[in-house]
Amino acid sequence: MRLLWLSALACNGNAHSLLNYPGFQEWQEDFHWLYHPLLPSRYTFPEIEKGIEGVEVLIVDGTLEEGLIKNRLPYRELLLRYGDQAERIVTVGTCATFGGIFAQGGGGRSGLHFEGDEHLKGYERFWEKTVSLPGCPVQPEVLAGTLSIIRRRDPLPLDTLHRPKYFYAYTIHDGCTRNEYFEYKIDEHHFGTLEGCMFYDHGCQGTFTHGSCNKILWNGVNSKTRAGTPCLGCTEPDFPREGLWRTPKHMGIPARMPLGVPRRAYLGLAGIAKAFRIERFTRPLMEDEGG
Amino acid sequence: MSSTTERVDRKAKKREKIVRTALKLFAKQGFYTTTIPEIAGKIGMSVGNLYNYFSSKEILAQEIIREISAYLGSRIREVNDSDLHVREKIRRIVSIYFETARNEPEMIDFFLRVYLSNREVFHEGCEGMICVNEFVTEIMIFFDDGVANGELKNQDFFSAFGLFMGYLGGMVFLNGERILPRRLESYIDDISENIYNALKVP
Ligand code: SF4
Ligand code: SF4
Secondary structure, three states, X not given: OEEEEEEOEOOOHHHHXXXXXXXXXXXXXXXXXXXXXXXXXXXXHHHHHHOOOOOOEEEEEOEEEOOOEOXXXXXXXXXXXXXXXXXXXXXXXXXXXXXXXXXXXXXXXXXXXXXXXXXOOXXXXXXXXXXXXXXXXXXXXXXXXXXXXXXXXXXXXXXXXXXXXXXXXXXXXXXXXXXXXXXXXXXXXXXXXXXXEOOOOOOOOHHHOEOOOOOOOEOOOEOHHHHOOOOOOOOOOOOOOOOOOOOOEXXXXXXXXXXXXXXXXXXXXXHHHHOOOOHHHHOOXXXXXXX | OOHHHHHHHHHHXXXXXXXXXXXXXXXXXXXXXXXXXXXXXXXXXXXXXXHHHOOOHHHHHHHHHHHHHHHHHHHHHHHHOXXXXXXXXXXXXXXXXXXXXXXXXXXXXXXXXXXXXXXXXXXXXXXXXXXXXHHHHHHHHHHHXXXXXXXXXXXOHHHHHHHXXXXXXXXXXXXXXXXXXXXXXXXXXXXXXXXXXXXXXX
């Protein structure tokens, strides 16, 4: 399958992430790079500007900016030309999808179809064929896996933001090893020394962030929340929020509830759970019984 | 009505009667001086039969506090579900509390004189705030909404909770001791205003 990768304002994080895909070598035998900024490709960027044929999947990376010119042509012209040519478009990473980090740095910046959660109309004719793969960066398995599914023309169910459900129907909270501490409302007050859940004080957005970080571990080893740093919500339209290591609260009550959980239900359960002081959860796991 | 539902119905009514009677006695004479035979006697049922409903005096007292909490919780929930300005919401909550103190004085008496004073009765079964969960949850929701709307100052929950509920409890206590020179209701405006001033965004 022939791929064209175009980067706007980008840090190359998504490209590096793909290079970390454990099965990368085998995987790429099924794909041909017409152009990729880092990988051996059939064409050079000036040739892309001049015009090529045969693009099957257009991969859009990085934040778009009004009037952006990468070399000679307005970037928008390239997007329109190859967007029409491609069967599918994949926005890779949060920048290309929602605007992300680079959209914080200036006006007129957005993702292909979104500025945060606002649906833009500038590339509306491509909406139906677009798949959104947000993440900062995208997980390698999510990008490689989605492209493989597209290549096989297998069904690819999407959510309302066009994120593939196979990877984004879950929350980061799903599979986090700190779930027990969440259940009994025990925060980790000491980064790095005591296990605990970071929902209450330390800004963890895992319970309302869609993604597979705790199902498909990064580098096959770990995830942010397992390692003890909060989920920053990088797959969501409002990423990045201010104060990522703090939980916004109203008189001690988390301002945002876990996905779909009514506040009354949450507070009722939390009140009950908090009443029990369970010793096991108040000591570091690696400490032996004697202290 | 089938005989089974009739029986269930009768049992529920009896249970309710026990709770009501015990509430009155506990509130008036305290937890320790009130005995199970006394409660049973008042209702005209045997001691053995009462134990079929509640296996101990402690469990009966715990049930009572749960019911009080559910009652106050449901009243405050109506306030929370309304679109009123926070100032008016405070007034309503104060009114509910004082109204309850007047119409159901045993409820508030039980809360202050048994639940808060005989903590050992509630240690097992009512850990933390479990038995007053419904009430506390509604107060939390009231605060949360107030802060979210920019009307209340964002501060520590217990500092705000203590200020609000401690104040009301104190006034009802003074009223019960017949120390207040005026009727409890006549303080609603001033007290609501004080609470609002203390909790609002500066
Ligand atoms: S640390 Fe975050 S992801 Fe883990 S259990 Fe707590 S809320 Fe969920
Ligand atoms: S844990 Fe959260 S912030 Fe980290 S990569 Fe996953 S979705 Fe993004």
